[in-house]
Amino acid sequence: MSEKRDYYEVLGVSKDASDGDLKKAFRSLARKHHPDKNPDDSESEHLFKEVQEAYAVLSNPDQRRQYDMFGHDSPGGSPFGPGGFEGVNINLDDLFSGGFDSIFSSMFGGGGGRTxxxxxxxxxxxxxxxxxxxxxxxxxxxxxxxxSECDSCGGSGAKDPDDSKSCSTCGGQGRVTQQARVGPFVQQVVSDCPHCGGEGRVIKNPCSNCRGxxxxxxxxxxxxxxxxxxxxxxxxxxxxxxxxxxxxxxxxxxxxxxxxEHPWFERDGSELIMALPLGYPEMILGTAIELPHIDGKAIKIVIPAGSKPSETIIVSGRGMARRRGRGRGDVTVLLKLFVPSKITKNMKQTLETLRDDFGLPVDNIEKSVREEAKSRRN
Ligand SMILES: [Zn+2]
Ligand SMILES: [Zn+2]
The missing domain is CATH 2.60.260.20 (Urease metallochaperone UreE, N-terminal domain)
Known part of the structure; x- marks a missing residue:
């Protein structure tokens, strides 16, 4: 696919730039990058051609419309064929003098005065x-x-093509010029034609499918x-x-x-974060679990023996695609201790045996507290 820059970007104008805006931007950029001013500068030469091509397309109403709809991948291909735009000779003087308009209107069929x-x-x-x-x-x-465009009238709004007539008030221009008096001055004010609403055409018999x-x-x-x-x-x-x-x-x-929202993942850019509840035995003995993952393959999380709650395990490269650059983010698994809210008599007995076996911390609580504090500081 083409990696050509957007024509509006090339000229540094907004999408709804007027003919005047386009011309102004073109002239200033063409002057800046003109080969005569930048001899043996291939970068400038490239920019100059880019600017020429962008202006050639955008200053032509048909080509601009085509470009607005399809961008560089226009079904009709580039207006300049597969070889691209070759550029034309524009004399530096023309960019400063009044000769510019006539040169461009003859070269590209553009020109001012378009509604x-x-x-x-x-x-x-x-x-x-x-x-x-x-x-x-x-x-x-x-x-x-x-x-969408009405099927019956093809978007014209007229019952019959002959029912759409050029507006007589504005002569089809869509705009009217009025003289307005502002204090001692008389000003020319250009505004949308009140009769046709700026369209330049009026419809006698509106299409019944779309009501005109x-x-x-x-x-x-x-x-x-x-x-x-x-x-x-x-x-x-x-x-x-x-x-x-x-x-x-x-x-x-x-x-x-x-x-x-995902049932268990939280997303932070390309990183995925989840909490994994584990029982006390799994934390101490270690285990491996598998979970269905968003890429369609199960994700395997290996919990090493001696893990503690609030520790994290990183499964690298299984997160979301990174927007810039390659690769994927990671999945971060936060370990949580699962504490059942209800236990059976049997479980209680087992736990009491366990407590006796571990001996800690009831045995020497002060020693345990000291050791925990020491391990935190290290
Ligand atoms: Zn219609
Ligand atoms: Zn009108």
């Missing part, structure tokens, strides 16, 4: 996962009902990959899968992972 793109709402879906499900990277299929909205709830199967060891609250973005909007571009869909 602002309307964008649908983002959708957030919460999905709970078990530790088992995030032990390894996993594919998840989720059936959801989300606002172009949007209808629809069941969809979302397929996505859960990263191994995902933290609670991890959000994954599916570009352009959010709510569509008539005459604009769809929002994004986010899936937020929420990890379910």
């Amino acid at each position: 602002r793109t309307r964008r649908g709402n983002d959708i957030l879906i919460r999905h709970s996962v078990t530790l088992e499900e995030i032990h390894d990277e996993g594919e998840i299929e989720l059936d959801v009902e989300i606002p 909205e172009g949007v209808k709830p629809k069941s969809q199967t979302l397929k996505f990959t859960i990263p191994a060891g995902a933290e609670d609250g991890t959000r994954m973005r599916m570009r352009g899968m959010g709510e569509p909007i008539r005459g604009g571009m769809s929002g994004d869909l986010y899936i937020q992972l929420e990890t379910e």
Whole structure:
């Protein structure tokens, strides 16, 4: 898969950057990394090409939309083919002078004056996962009902394609310019067209299936990959899968992972922590126990003879996947002494015999207390 940087990141702009923002960011970065200013600097050369390519795509409305939906893995492939973007010669002077606009509009077919793109709402879906499900990277299929493009009108909101007309108030621009008087000044104020709501089009006969909205709830199967060891609250973005909007571009869909509580593990990043209750004989004699584990294989915990309550045993490499770097965290087992709340007459007798055999601490309580304190200090 490609490891190309996100185009918005390359230009250092937000996803809803306007044409003007893009141009400003491009000009400043292109100036900074221009080969003429950085001779024989391969790093700058790379950055310069990266910036050129990002701007070429994002300044083209169709390519930008395509990129927003699919990122670098667009089904149509890179707009520049398998060879990638070769770069174009941009004269340093052009980056400073007024010649820039015309050069770019002819090169990339972009140019100013484009109406602002309307964008649908983002959708957030919460999905709970078990530790088992995030032990390894996993594919998840989720059936959801989300606002989608109306099937009957293809999202246009019009009963018939001819029923959607360019708005006469704004001439299809979606925006109107008004003169506003502020004190002694007359200002030009640009705002959304009140007639079409900024869309640039009006619908005469609305589609009956979606009441002209172009949007209808629809069941969809979302397929996505859960990263191994995902933290609670991890959000994954599916570009352009959010709510569509008539005459604009769809929002994004986010899936937020929420990890379910495990019956006995507590999680701390890649570490798993559990408490293990053991009887007195097991502590003294040692034992080995097996427990079902989140990786599907039983986990074996070896308790050495002479273990004490509150000691820990580490089972290394059986925790959660580490987010950065390789490998897994550990499982930490905290030993607890199991004390039965009820005992039978028989048990009581056995314990009394045991007490006599051990002799401690009733024999010489002061000596025991001293020795315990000494062992703690060492
Ligand atoms: Zn419709
Ligand atoms: Zn209008």
